[in-house]
Amino acid sequence: ATNTTYDADGFSKPYQWALILYGGLFAILGVIVSRKILLRFFNDNVTAATLLLMFLGTNIFFFSTIGNEVPHVYLFTLYSFIIWFTIKWNENFKPVYAIALGLAMGVTMAMRQSEIIAAIIPVFWGVSSYKTFTENYQTLWKYRWQVVIAIVVAFMMILPQFFYWRTFAGEYFLNVYNDAGSTLNLKNPRFAYVLFSFRKGWFIYSPLSLLAFFGLYYCWKHYRLFFWPIVLYTAVNLYLIASFTSLVSYGWRAFIQSYALLILPLGCFTAYILQKKLYVRVLTALLLLPLIILNIHQAWQTNMEVIDGSRMTREYYFRIIGKNIVSDEDRSLLMVDRSVTAYDTIKMTSGLNLKSVLNLNFEDQQTEMGDSGTPKPFDGQGIYKLNRDVPFSPGIKTTYNSISSDYFFYLRASVYVYSLADDIREKLYLVITTTTPDKKDLKYRAFSFKDLNIDFISGTWNKLSYDYLTPEVFTKEEIVQSYVWYNGEGIAWIDDYTIDAFTPD
Structure with missing residues (x-):
């Protein structure tokens, strides 16, 4: 060379x-x-x-x-x-x-x-x-x-x-x-x-x-x-x-x-x-x-x-068989295309069934409304507070086959976030992970506003959302889990935490 x-x-x-x-x-x-x-x-x-x-x-x-x-x-x-x-x-x-x-x-x-x-x-x-x-x-x-x-x-x-x-x-x-x-x-x-x-x-x-x-x-x-x-x-x-x-x-x-x-x-x-x-x-x-x-x-x-x-x-x-050139219609018969990058995108929803797997509006957290500086909920009457003492939110933890019996499905997770802290854009993560039954990670994703190139405006509700394609699974007893994680020094409130599944079955 x-x-x-x-x-x-x-x-x-x-x-x-x-x-x-x-x-x-x-x-x-x-x-x-x-x-x-x-x-x-x-x-x-x-x-x-x-x-x-x-x-x-x-x-x-x-x-x-x-x-x-x-x-x-x-x-x-x-x-x-x-x-x-x-x-x-x-x-x-x-x-x-x-x-x-x-x-x-x-x-x-x-x-x-x-x-x-x-x-x-x-x-x-x-x-x-x-x-x-x-x-x-x-x-x-x-x-x-x-x-x-x-x-x-x-x-x-x-x-x-x-x-x-x-x-x-x-x-x-x-x-x-x-x-x-x-x-x-x-x-x-x-x-x-x-x-x-x-x-x-x-x-x-x-x-x-x-x-x-x-x-x-x-x-x-x-x-x-x-x-x-x-x-x-x-x-x-x-x-x-x-x-x-x-x-x-x-x-x-x-x-x-x-x-x-x-x-x-x-x-x-x-x-x-x-x-x-x-x-x-x-x-x-x-x-x-x-x-x-x-x-x-x-x-x-x-x-x-x-x-x-x-x-x-x-x-x-x-x-x-015998073809030298294939069309997009032909390629649609292939298995799902798994991204080689960290980011997944639901390219098309036709042929997929939509089902809700999580819908948290935190109505049982209305006691938080008395805190000084607590914002008005994005929707409903309740919100959830995250800080150093409570860094993880409630979420979902379920088996793969409770969502779908097929070889793949997509998750679309979103949550609304409010904070006055300076570190929210880098330190608050929406996490989705799939693990084996013995707790070994198959696919772990934790994205912040910064990771997804989303601006965060202090003092207002901001939406954090992304798509997640499940990894290859082997028993369908794997564990699918999602939660919000705040790793900062201030206070963050979250509301309307939802996850929808797009499944082939």
């Missing part, structure tokens, strides 16, 4: 293209290693057909070409190396392959700590029965010093990441998925949602991935050498992905590295088909070709934002 007119900031075009090219080269390296693995078990024809099916027929095509700026294509290649070095070490037990395996494992875990599950591959490789399991254990014990060396090398690869976190985040281990909306909920795995939802289901956007699972049958019959590591890894990986509350991507990119393993049962399926008569091979090709074309076109649609990474629905999916 320093030799061009572009900014040397890490984000300009030269850096973007460098990232894309590097990702492409890494993907090619993954293909080369995958070919070497396949040739260990299959002939050239099966290997070539399997690679074509995998890389043209699944979403790895998108993430190894157009969308390769994410780490998953690198993980795919690293997983390929893990498999390759596992094969080589089991052939001759040379220390060099143990070191190489530790190196690949370490870099993989440095990229994503959850990839420690890749250890399933070398531990269970070659296990086909209880007898072979014990033999495998005995082998690991026999070469235990090589195993220790591999573990040490892996740890050394992770160590710089620990020091990086310590230097820039103050911790040796940093969990970047620490907000309630993006966390691991092992008690509530959503298998059907992950695999078959039209929002981003793996088998919906990569239907040819199913062929690898069909191939597991032939794996069991003919290649038990790698059957159990594939099944165990896939089961654990699927459970973890299904338990994660937020992975926004086209066709669940978290499965991309799995293809390094799944290419083997896909090879089993391909070998089975290629052994059949000509008409079976031709018929299979005719059935698979449209799905390959669909996959390539959907990758293009994703790049052109015809396919949305997170808001897809069944209706929109079928509306846009």
